[in-house]
Amino acid sequence: MTFQPRMTSIREGVTVLDDLKWRSWNGVVADLWHAECGPGARGEYVSRHPRVFIVLDKLGGEFETRLQPNGPKLSPGGSAGSLSYIPAHMPVWGRAETGMRIRHLDIHFDPAEVGERLSEQLPPERLAQPNLMFSDERIFALARLIAQECAEPERRHDLYGDSLTLALLIDLFQPGREPAPRRTPLSAWQLRRVTDYMAANCSENIRLQDLAALVELSQSHFSHAFKASTGLPPHRWQMQARVRKGQEMLIAGGRSLTEIAAEAGFSDQAHFTRVFRRLVGETPAAWRRGRRAGDVSG
The missing domain is CATH 2.60.120.10 (Jelly Rolls)
Incomplete structure (x- = not known):
């Protein structure tokens, strides 16, 4: 601090x-x-x-x-x-x-x-x-x-x-009473550098200032440019990356939901289930059962 x-x-x-x-x-x-x-x-x-x-x-x-x-x-x-x-x-x-x-x-x-x-x-x-x-x-x-x-x-x-x-x-x-200038998206290399870093570290606490420093922008400029590029604020993108990581571990098998939640960066299994259901539309257990059923029927 x-x-x-x-x-x-x-x-x-x-x-x-x-x-x-x-x-x-x-x-x-x-x-x-x-x-x-x-x-x-x-x-x-x-x-x-x-x-x-x-x-x-x-x-x-x-x-x-x-x-x-x-x-x-x-x-x-x-x-x-x-x-x-x-x-x-x-x-x-x-x-x-x-x-x-x-x-x-x-x-x-x-x-x-x-x-x-x-x-x-x-x-x-x-x-x-x-x-x-x-x-x-x-x-x-x-x-x-x-x-x-x-x-x-x-x-x-x-x-x-x-x-x-x-x-x-x-x-x-209430700073900036005048209309804010329209932000341009991140360049291709900037977006790739940031998203690669976030995907590799999605289970960790990632600070906005660290992401902005990766592409040499102010925090405010970076936040607007990232959303212009992805349609999402950085913290929402990271949460989706955590869910994707959880899905990979669900498919691989061999881990409990509690272990997957911890490794993907969620506070506990309930937090993982709540976010997963909001983004995917069903619980992790139901999603994993559906994948297994699909594999058997195929």
Whole structure:
């Protein structure tokens, strides 16, 4: 992990209920917290990097958010679905009037690295402006998917999380209001180099920045050019390659579905079955039986 956020916090009356769960992607770190706040619990927080604070679930009373320790209350209570953007180096004070439990997601990010992925800077005026306890259904839906990635012990490949975090930050900051230029496809040698690499390593976590480096393009340019060439985003193409690898092992025989799932890069047999059925139209076991029946009848 290259990007490492730095946040200082002072908490009183706050108990963390579960172990911290977190994931890191290109220029982004997501932390999933579950905490209990007693009556009058308070906290002071400041980070060297900008972050997004998302209330996923809340049981019990309300909490207040302020930009000064004795300043005016700036939030309406922080119900589930509330979002806050806090710029870098900006202190925030929070206080719970009554007891409550809260599960929340913190998304820390490096604007320079995210800007490199987008091939354009995030708007400086938006980066400098705090926005506390607002609502946005689309951003909240993306945040819940990111939280699920943090919570699951078996991780999907990194391209999936890259896509989710980038989509959330694009929705939040809305860079590039002008229509994006039409991207040209990858050249034949670029497409061959990338797809050969992805096919050979489909069961591993493949980073978007590594694929882009193979053909000497920015991450944003590569993503658009790859989709223009294949009709699929990179993470979807990789998932299809994993299914193809699974089909090869199913035909060869000699392995259980659990072994095939692990070797093809899926978190477990259930994940393999779910993705296989979505892409092929039937379960791996049914597909293998159909192939055997076809061989016998032939």
